[in-house]
Amino acid sequence: MPAIKSLEELKRAREEALQKKQVKAAAGSIQVVVAMGTCGIAAGARETMKSVLNYIETNNLSGVTVTQTGCMGMCEQEPIMQVIVGESPRVVYGKVNAEVAAQIMKQHVQDGKPLKEYVLPV
Amino acid sequence: MREIALHLLDIAENSVAAQGRNISIEVVEDLISDLLSLSVTDDGRGMDERTAQQVLDPFYTTRTTRKVGLGIPLLKLAAEQAGGGLSLKTALGKGTKIEASFRHSHIDRMPLGDLSMTFLTLLVAYPHVHWVFAYRVVDAAGQSREFEFDDVELKTALGDTPLTEPQILKFVRGMFEEGVEAAAPQTVK
Numbered sequence: 071m072p073a074i075k076s077l078e079e080l081k082r083a084r085e086e087a088l089q090k091k092q093v094k095a096a097a098g099s100i101q102v103v104v105a106m107g108t109c110g111i112a113a114g115a116r117e118t119m120k121s122v123l124n125y126i127e128t129n130n131l132s133g134v135t136v137t138q139t140g141c142m143g144m145c146e147q148e149p150i151m152q153v154i155v156g157e158s159p160r161v162v163y164g165k166v167n168a169e170v171a172a173q174i175m176k177q178h179v180q181d182g183k184p185l186k187e188y189v190l191p192v
Numbered sequence: 193m194r195e196i197a198l199h200l201l202d203i204a205e206n207s208v209a210a211q212g213r214n215i216s217i218e219v220v221e222d223l224i225s226d227l228l229s230l231s232v233t234d235d236g237r238g239m240d241e242r243t244a245q246q247v248l249d250p251f252y253t254t255r256t257t258r259k260v261g262l263g264i265p266l267l268k269l270a271a272e273q274a275g276g277g278l279s280l281k282t283a284l285g286k287g288t289k290i291e292a293s294f295r296h297s298h299i300d301r302m303p304l305g306d307l308s309m310t311f312l313t314l315l316v317a318y319p320h321v322h323w324v325f326a327y328r329v330v331d332a333a334g335q336s337r338e339f340e341f342d343d344v345e346l347k348t349a350l351g352d353t354p355l356t357e358p359q360i361l362k363f364v365r366g367m368f369e370e371g372v373e374a375a376a377p378q379t380v381k
Binding site: 076077079080081083084086087088104106107108109111112116119120123126127129130131132134135136137138140 | 193198202209262263306312313316317345349350351353354356358359360361362363367
């Protein structure tokens with residue numbers, strides 16, 4: 071890997087990230103958590119994660135934290151994804167494939183409206 | 193699991209759960225020796241001998257939500273079905289190294305899969321871990337190529353800018369995709 075050359079590119083990307091007025095996610099800090107236990111991964115959680123990251127990248131969405139968690143004991147509902155907006159209680163979604171993840175990113179993370187049909191009662 | 197890269201992601205999650213601060217992943221595709229191998233090395237809490245035996249058993253797990261732990265047994269099975277095997281080196285308080293090997297040409301060897309996405313997922317989701325990724329290839333002509341990534345330089349340059357900022361994500365994704373693709377053995381069409 072030509073490390074130094076790409077590091078220059080990285081610095082430019084960072085400058086850009088700092089300067090550009092970006093599309094801000096709905097209100098306050100937003101956390102997206104994808105469950106990645108063995109069950110989640112086997113059910114397609116990495117594709118869910120890919121979809122989330124892809125959404126952030128293509129829509130230039132700033133200020134979203136993306137993390138992972140292990141098995142939540144509801145393996146039959148995997149892939150599971152949680153969205154935590156500011157101080158609001160977490161919303162847990164089940165059966166989140168790549169398409170559903172993109173929908174959640176748009177409607178919930180960006181526009182602040184949870185997608186009721188995929189919410190798990192927890 | 194349909195990809196070796198997914199098993200890798202799963203095994204690396206164990207290293208994070210074991211509080212590994214430095215986690216190193218190596219994937220080797222050697223077409224001359226007909227071998228595909230992966231290893232995950234961490235400096236987490238490690239295991240005593242008894243636990244190290246138990247983790248190979250699907251009916252052992254540290255989790256409390258249910259009574260099976262399939263990650264390591266599934267990888268062991270996948271490796272053994274493809275003419276390889278799994279080994280575990282660990283010491284309490286020192287860390288763990290897990291290695292799996294597959295016969296590259298074995299009909300039952302699952303595809304390597306999306307290695308760059310596995311790397312990206314780990315890097316983004318666990319920013320507090322110091323990650324080292326390596327993908328080494330010896331192709332059919334005996335040529336060696338490799339992609340190596342140590343996150344120190346990247347994280348120093350980033351400072352407190354999160355990896356999930358769109359421009360940064362784009363950069364890192366591109367770097368992983370290009371690096372892995374450039375090292376990968378050419379597929380015969």
